[in-house]
Amino acid sequence: MAILLSGEFTLREGVDPVIVRTELKDVQANIATAEIEASDRGKESGRVAAARLDELIERENWLAAELELYGDPPPATMRPYEQFGPSSIDESAGGSGEDEAAGPAAAP
Numbered sequence: 001m002a003i004l005l006s007g008e009f010t011l012r013e014g015v016d017p018v019i020v021r022t023e024l025k026d027v028q029a030n031i032a033t034a035e036i037e038a039s040d041r042g043k044e045s046g047r048v049a050a051a052r053l054d055e056l057i058e059r060e061n062w063l064a065a066e067l068e069l070y071g072d073p074p075p076a077t078m079r080p081y082e083q084f085g086p087s088s089i090d091e092s093a094g095g096s097g098e099d100e101a102a103g104p105a106a107a108p
Helices: 017-038 044-070 098-102
Strands: none
Touching: 017 044
16 A cells, blocks of 8 residues: 655646646746845845745746656756755654754764
8 A cells, every 4th residue: 555645646647738838937937026026035025025936936846747747848947046855954753953954973
């Protein structure tokens, strides 16, 4: 028995590339706007835009994955500030983050 935990799920037959590409175009336009707004993270509006930017990038990644599943992936994008993997402090695993942040030198 396998358990799949996912926020979204689709099959190849459920992907309409025209609709997905249209939504991807809209999301990428919103990302361009949000990047400008999020550049000033010192202000509240910049922090809100940064959170919105993260959501938009997640959506862009999902739409790109749908197109790749269909067999027609979009051109690659490069976002060096994008975050991958778990946060540095993973509370769900019961860690405090201190050992992880200290690196291998902190190990006994």
